[in-house]
Amino acid sequence: MERHFERDLEELKQRLLWMGSLVERAVHQAVHAVLDADERLAATVLSEEDAINEMQIEIDERVQRLLALQAPMAVDLRFLLAVSRINSDLERIGDQAVNIAHSATRILRHPQVKPYVDLPRMSELAEAMVRDSLNALVRGDLDLAQSVLARDDQVDRLRDQIFRELLTYMMENSSVVYPAFELILVAKNLERIGDHATNIAEDVIYFVAGRDVRHPALDRR
């Protein structure tokens, strides 16, 4: 019974990582649909949304079954609760990739507003946060999870910079209002991806250390 449970947990972890890799690829492709003006990449992201959604349901069913059949305690219980939340964060990252893909198709109808400098940097940062939050889960690596939390401010600063620059373009030239606004939406989506990676890193810390780090300003821990 025990060894069976171990194997089920390992399988669950593998499925979650697979879900993570689908989602990471979707984000990467969606952003490159914008950066490389590649409409086919945007279409690829849209066509793969269902696979991510199916995976989310499969993982939730596994979690539920293990909770019901095994009634796990302590670290295993925390792991299953963490997986259940991480699963829903991953699915929402997938939704953000879909939003970016939709923005890409609209942006491509306009001439390019400006050379893309901060957007690729912001995207690399957000993608690395997602990847590292999952690596932290696999390795039970608290330092890596903490480093994801620390990077969220960088993402927010890049977002502010992108907003400021694009709003200036809009003020100077009213003909770029629409495409510049779509680029702002892309930056908003990348910001949310960073937020979800932060949630995942917090769940990893909760699972590994049994600590709740979500609201450090509160004096309770």
Added chain:
Amino acid sequence: MERHFERDLEELKQRLLWMGSLVERAVHQAVHAVLDADERLAATVLSEEDAINEMQIEIDERVQRLLALQAPMAVDLRFLLAVSRINSDLERIGDQAVNIAHSATRILRHPQVKPYVDLPRMSELAEAMVRDSLNALVRGDLDLAQSVLARDDQVDRLRDQIFRELLTYMMENSSVVYPAFELILVAKNLERIGDHATNIAEDVIYFVAGRDVRHPALDRR
């Protein structure tokens, strides 16, 4: 033991509803800080953020304790998993209220861009979705939960309308770019509140009917 567990579940439900009422009030006050140009309301929202975060941690701890001590099955297990997710959606709605409060303080530095017509409607709609999703949980009311899902499209349509109108203002008059953009961010936050209410309604349906309705396009159910 059984009756004790019943009482714990009832208490948990009451705490979740209390969290819901804190969050609803925060959204209402934050939006009215914008609509009524009332900076004190914005400050009130910011000062109450900690209470919401503390409540989130308290509810999570209750869920964990009940899962560990009672090893519940079927409907009780689904209820606890649903509460755990709803709790995190409520906390994120609280975050959106904080974002709106911050936007309010920035918007108040500029003359009003336009009379607010769609924004109050969008806000009433989103607030009612949050309220009804929690009412659906309390009453186990599937129809009410379904009606929340149905309303998400209305919120998205209002958002599109608000975006279009404000972008037109920006194109016509570059001096309104900043405050109009802040109003767009407020509408984005209200859209996300509608999304979270939708998530809550889906969790209610999962808890009551044992059905996963998150991805209706998938043919699995």
